[in-house]
Amino acid sequence: MMSQWAGSHYFGSYMRDELPLGLLPPEGAPCITVSTNTYEHEAGYRKILSLPRPPRMAAARIDELTVYSDYAQNSSKAARYRQLRQRLRDYFKDLSTSAPTGVYLKRGATGERRVVANEAVIEQLLSGMGFDIVEPAKLTADEIVKRLLDAPIIVGVEGSHLAHTMYTLADMGTLVVIQPPDRFALPYKEFTDRLDLGFAFIVGHPAQDGFTVDPDDLKHILDLVACA
Template sequence: MNRASLLRLAHRALRLGPADLERHATARRVLCPAVPYRAQPALYPAGALERITALSPWRDRDTEWALIEGRGGEHAATEALEIPDVVLATGWLYRKGARARVGLGDSRPGQRLPPRRELPDAHLVATWTGADFFGNFMQDSLALEMLPPEGAPRIGAPVKPYQHAPGYRALLDLPQPEMPQHVLIRRLTLYRDFAQNALKVERYRRLRARLRAALGPGQPPAGIFLRRGGTGSERLLTNEAALTAYLAGLGFDILDPEALTPAEIARRALDAPVVVAVEGSHLGHAIYTLAEAGAFLVIQPPDRFAMPYKEFADCMEMRFGFVLGRAEPGGFAVDLDDIAQMLDRLL
């Protein structure tokens, strides 16, 4: 039985204590202060925005248009919160009436759990986004694992069985943290680390350097195209064969990540000046391999527009462009003239 979940329900019924886990923190340290930032507008063909019919269910119009227009703003602080007596049960944290999801797993009171262990101290290096999406695992979770001090006890939470996770961990020298299924942590350090601030950029740069040290020098391609593959939400590019033939003629390496190991992907993509791909988590293969000041050219489905990689491109001072597909039966097609125009503008 999940006693922590049952106890939470009792606390909520009696309105005892805050429901927000962060409000249970007894100490809070700022690791990187909030700072204002400036951004560059995204590049796109004339008339592209008129083709957008819907956004990704995970995004909102204000966020997307701020990224398109390159509006500035403020990066939130990165903080470490110390919270006493927290239970981690599968992918959920519990303390009294508070609960927070940090990984995959059930939260029903009646679920079967192994006997509860106890840890005096632990630093959580897991995010629910990284548990659900490969792109967030690459961008958020791996960077978070570099945040605890040297030698600090790190723990994770269950994630999807990503095909490429073990290989990237080997390349980046990031062993998988322990993932206890049921544990009471007497002092948990929980990190607020979602902002693309200077501390996040420093960790991205360290991971990019580790990848290059692991691979050694190579000859960069003219660019890379990443096939989306069959996992995740369906986004079928109906004229992909014509697009890849065009890009191959320009010297691009056409990569099918599902058929390659991380070492093979990274070797072939290393220091490419531009990556072209349909929007999706598979773009995570490019964030540590793309050249310094490289460029993203993202093919957007008209009914699922999203720009999460623009946030990464901005903080890394990379260029970002997109084209909008045209709806067709069974998917969408991209205009090759739009691709040619955008490559000229980005390179």
């Protein structure tokens, strides 16, 4: 059974947990998955990572079932993360473009509403520092990877769209997460710790139509990351 509850409902969990789960069974073992949410970029990533999707079953009779307990960020999972990161780079080995200085990953209108009210200001700041502005919802998986691949710094609002960074962030790179003031979550901190990647965060300030990010505070965080 190559699925779990969180990965069946949230894209971030799907990328963090369900795709690595696909490397656990021995080669040729019959696998199935339950019906899940449909993710726009699933097919693209499965192609890139050479992970064909198991048949989806609404109901099935199983005579013999193997259950894998893939607890937290264990050493096996870390090895599988590294294997998938290498598969992605092997797939794009002929990519001739150079890695970006950094990337701002726009959440856009996807998922639960988390609006950076002064996002235009933040984008202007980051663009002036040489960052690429990438909105995954408007791109294919291939296009996203090409824009993010081996970026040393990726900045984005906390949420499932940050999962696009998992297999693209450069080795020793840093993920900078913008935390909404009313919602604090650190699922990607566990991932970056497991792979010896950098992690930083900044908390926004409440605003009438979402929240704001202090440009000076963000620049300070980025200066600290650059000096680390």
